[in-house]
Amino acid sequence: MNGLSLDKISMRFDLPNGTSVQALKDVSLHLEEGELMSVLGPSGCGKTTLLNIVAGFLAPTEGKVVLNGHPVTGPDAERGMVFQQGALFEWMNVRENVSFGPRMKGQREKDYGAHVDHLLDVVGLHDFKEKAIYELSGGMQQRVALARCLANDPDVILMDEPLGALDALTREKMQSLVLKLWKETGKTIILITHSVEEALLLGERLLVMAPRPGRIHKEYRLPFADDGVGRDLREVKKRTDFGERREEILSMIWDMEEEIMGRAEETK
Amino acid sequence: MIILLIYVAIFVVTFFVVKFVAQQAAKTDYTSLKTVTFGDESTVTPNRIASVVSVLTIFLLWGSFTGSKWVPGFLHAPGPFTGVAEFTYTAEADGQTDDALVRVLVHPVGEEATDPEVEPGDGFAKNDAATVGAWRSGLIRVDQNDELGRDAGHTVVAVNGQPIAPGQSVETDFGRVGMSPKGTLNFEPAKGWQMEPIWLPPPEAVMARLIDISKDGYRDSTLWEHLGYSLFRVIVGFFFGALIGIPLGYAMGLSDWFRGWFDPIVEFMRPVPPLALIPLVIIWAGIGETGKIILLFLAALWIMAIAARAGVSGVNITKVHAAYSLGASKFQIMRHVIVPNSLPEIFTGARVAMGVCWGTVVAAELVAAEKGAGMMIMVASKFQLTDIVLMGIILIGVIGFGIDILMRKVESILVPWKGRS
Ligand SMILES: Nc1ncnc2c1ncn2[C@@H]1O[C@H](COP(=O)(O)OP(=O)(O)OP(=O)(O)O)[C@@H](O)[C@H]1O
Ligand SMILES: [Mg+2]
Numbered sequence: 310m311n312g313l314s315l316d317k318i319s320m321r322f323d324l325p326n327g328t329s330v331q332a333l334k335d336v337s338l339h340l341e342e343g344e345l346m347s348v349l350g351p352s353g354c355g356k357t358t359l360l361n362i363v364a365g366f367l368a369p370t371e372g373k374v375v376l377n378g379h380p381v382t383g384p385d386a387e388r389g390m391v392f393q394q395g396a397l398f399e400w401m402n403v404r405e406n407v408s409f410g411p412r413m414k415g416q417r418e419k420d421y422g423a424h425v426d427h428l429l430d431v432v433g434l435h436d437f438k439e440k441a442i443y444e445l446s447g448g449m450q451q452r453v454a455l456a457r458c459l460a461n462d463p464d465v466i467l468m469d470e471p472l473g474a475l476d477a478l479t480r481e482k483m484q485s486l487v488l489k490l491w492k493e494t495g496k497t498i499i500l501i502t503h504s505v506e507e508a509l510l511l512g513e514r515l516l517v518m519a520p521r522p523g524r525i526h527k528e529y530r531l532p533f534a535d536d537g538v539g540r541d542l543r544e545v546k547k548r549t550d551f552g553e554r555r556e557e558i559l560s561m562i563w564d565m566e567e568e569i570m571g572r573a574e575e576t577k
Numbered sequence: 578m579i580i581l582l583i584y585v586a587i588f589v590v591t592f593f594v595v596k597f598v599a600q601q602a603a604k605t606d607y608t609s610l611k612t613v614t615f616g617d618e619s620t621v622t623p624n625r626i627a628s629v630v631s632v633l634t635i636f637l638l639w640g641s642f643t644g645s646k647w648v649p650g651f652l653h654a655p656g657p658f659t660g661v662a663e664f665t666y667t668a669e670a671d672g673q674t675d676d677a678l679v680r681v682l683v684h685p686v687g688e689e690a691t692d693p694e695v696e697p698g699d700g701f702a703k704n705d706a707a708t709v710g711a712w713r714s715g716l717i718r719v720d721q722n723d724e725l726g727r728d729a730g731h732t733v734v735a736v737n738g739q740p741i742a743p744g745q746s747v748e749t750d751f752g753r754v755g756m757s758p759k760g761t762l763n764f765e766p767a768k769g770w771q772m773e774p775i776w777l778p779p780p781e782a783v784m785a786r787l788i789d790i791s792k793d794g795y796r797d798s799t800l801w802e803h804l805g806y807s808l809f810r811v812i813v814g815f816f817f818g819a820l821i822g823i824p825l826g827y828a829m830g831l832s833d834w835f836r837g838w839f840d841p842i843v844e845f846m847r848p849v850p851p852l853a854l855i856p857l858v859i860i861w862a863g864i865g866e867t868g869k870i871i872l873l874f875l876a877a878l879w880i881m882a883i884a885a886r887a888g889v890s891g892v893n894i895t896k897v898h899a900a901y902s903l904g905a906s907k908f909q910i911m912r913h914v915i916v917p918n919s920l921p922e923i924f925t926g927a928r929v930a931m932g933v934c935w936g937t938v939v940a941a942e943l944v945a946a947e948k949g950a951g952m953m954i955m956v957a958s959k960f961q962l963t964d965i966v967l968m969g970i971i972l973i974g975v976i977g978f979g980i981d982i983l984m985r986k987v988e989s990i991l992v993p994w995k996g997r998s
Contacts, residue, residue, distance in 0.1 A: 364898070364902055365901075365902075366898055366901075383901075384898065384901035384902045385902070385904065386902065386903060386904030388902055389902055389903070390898065390899060390902045392895045392898075392899060395895050395896070396893075396895040396896055396898070396899040397896075397899075398896065398913070398914065398917070399994035400917040400918070400920070400992075409900070409903050409905075409913070410903040410904055413900075413903060413904050413905045413906070413909050414904055441993065441994065443994055457903070458903075461903050463902075467902075
């Protein structure tokens with residue numbers, strides 16, 4: 310069976326003081342190959358935990374993750390990850406960072422050279438190949454991270470707030486880039502974000518999660534990502550159905566936040 | 578005390594002068610346009626003028642308080658009195674009183690001197706003559722040539738008309754005249770404010786020594802051998818310390834068993850100053866090269882182990898995660914992520930270790946050695962050769978500083994990303 314399946318994933322953290330946190334409870338979902346799903350939810354609802362489980366950095370206390378028919382037991386090159394920041398290697402220049410995956414597989418410059426250079430062109434870093442990481446701006450660094458992930462040609466790309474640290478303008482350009490790369494490469498992508506707009510724009514599917522315990526609250530299928538490919542994303546944002554969806558989801562998250570606050574007040 | 582006041586005065590005055598001049602020639606770079614400078618650490622770069630003035634001030638003070646030829650005479654602090662000093666004394670014997678003159682030639686130490694001419698004078702107390710070296714003092718037996726000696730009850734009751742008794746003293750224009758408990762006069766010419774060369778030689782004497790010793794050597798070895806031996810010990814000791822310490826630190830950073838096993842040892846050895854190990858190392862390994870290298874090895878070992886451990890634990894977990902999900906194996910993560918990531922810490926440790934080793938080698942050579950910078954100054958100090966001691970201290974400082982500069986240069990070439998992530 311192709312695609313990525315999460316089967317009744319539960320995650321409980323036992324804390325040193327004897328209590329435990331139910332970070333995830335019975336999360337099940339299936340992603341077809343080439344689907345892009347964005348994940349939204351209030352802070353602390355287990356989004357990062359979910360992504361870490363799919364990446365293989367954490368083993369769930371219950372349930373299993375299956376990719377293309379085989380269970381996930383640890384990190385692997387088939388599941389690439391783009392972090393919010395700080396995951397690039399400062400001791401390598403841009404090109405060395407991007408070619409890291411192929412080099413670790415023992416490939417030679419002649420095997421990966423053309424592909425890496427092509428990816429650097431695509432993310433617009435052609436003139437920065439030999440630059441050191443600390444000489445780049447935050448947006449450029451995220452483009453390096455994206456290219457590095459793609460150079461490895463993973464089946465699934467996992468992104469944890471990849472654009473969270475960027476300014477609005479750079480962010481918009483990066484959103485177009487993500488859409489474009491998604492369409493061109495046909496990768497399966499899970500993208501965590503805090504921005505409702507970003508989730509709507511990029512997510513072919515949208516998962517809204519609820520906290521305590523972390524679980525799936527609601528799922529949407531959205532037309533905006535397909536429509537947005539190769540177009541000005543601002544046009545998409547102006548559409549009335551986009552605005553309606555945004556308001557709906559915003560008020561839903563607001564309600565959740567208020568509920569959390571209320572519960573916090575009560576327990577005080 | 579006076580030196581400190583002068584020093585502070587130069588500090589303050591040059592500050593205002595330089596600030597005033599700098600304001601006239603204000604240039605506009607990025608830093609000078611910042612309005613918030615107090616509390617913004619990045620705007621505090623060392624003022625080069627201050628550094629130059631600071632070094633010059635030290636040499637100026639040194640020169641002027643040692644009467645250096647390199648410092649113009651009018652800047653010299655008052656020197657010790659030299660020349661002919663005179664005072665009178667009043668003696669009592671057999672119920673009579675009489676005055677007489679004492680003429681003392683105060684000569685620079687090391688010069689031959691003969692008693693100055695003086696007429697005997699009249700009365701039972703005769704005039705006296707004596708010589709005293711500058712900065713020294715001398716007993717003057719004024720009663721020896723007097724007609725009535727001690728057996729006649731000769732006692733000195735006043736100097737320059739001021740009464741004096743055993744244990745007391747009288748200040749004259751030329752210095753202090755004291756009286757011993759037995760009643761003998763003791764003349765101490767005025768010392769001025771300058772330091773005596775055996776306490777602090779002038780800079781040119783130190784320079785001359787440096788040239789001298791670099792030509793002829795000291796204690797059967799050339800200067801370069803002395804310094805080279807110290808450096809050699811440091812480098813060998815540090816090399817072995819790093820060779821064992823870095824892998825040990827990595828092991829402690831990567832394995833809980835290693836961490837648990839070596840934690841107590843490292844944490845115990847870390848606060849033990851290497852100097853405290855010198856006696857033990859001498860007992861075990863003697864005073865030869867082996868002992869010193871073992872000592873420096875131990876000094877460097879813990880520092881390097883701790884630095885490497887910190888370097889490993891300091892690796893950002895997202896970098897390791899990223900490498901894993903890019904398909905790297907454990908060995909590749911070690912080689913491409915953990916080791917390069919720990920290099921900045923290791924370099925910081927290496928700089929500290931080199932500094933500690935350099936200090937420790939000098940101290941160890943002070944205790945016992947046949948060659949080395951520390952041995953040089955220790956032997957010289959036993960013979961009061963202060964110029965060699967000073968020369969040694971300056972060379973030790975310069976070399977230590979040079980090592981640090983070198984390490985920083987290597988660091989900026991090998992780990993340019995340090996502090997920039
Ligand atoms: N290593 C851990 N040990 C204990 N509790 C943890 C650990 N990691 C996460 N948690 C808990 O699990 C819950 C979910 O955390 P998670 O980081 O997945 O949230 P998130 O949705 O990513 O939040 P944010 O949007 O703020 O990033 C939180 O309540 C958190 O306190
Ligand atoms: Mg998170």
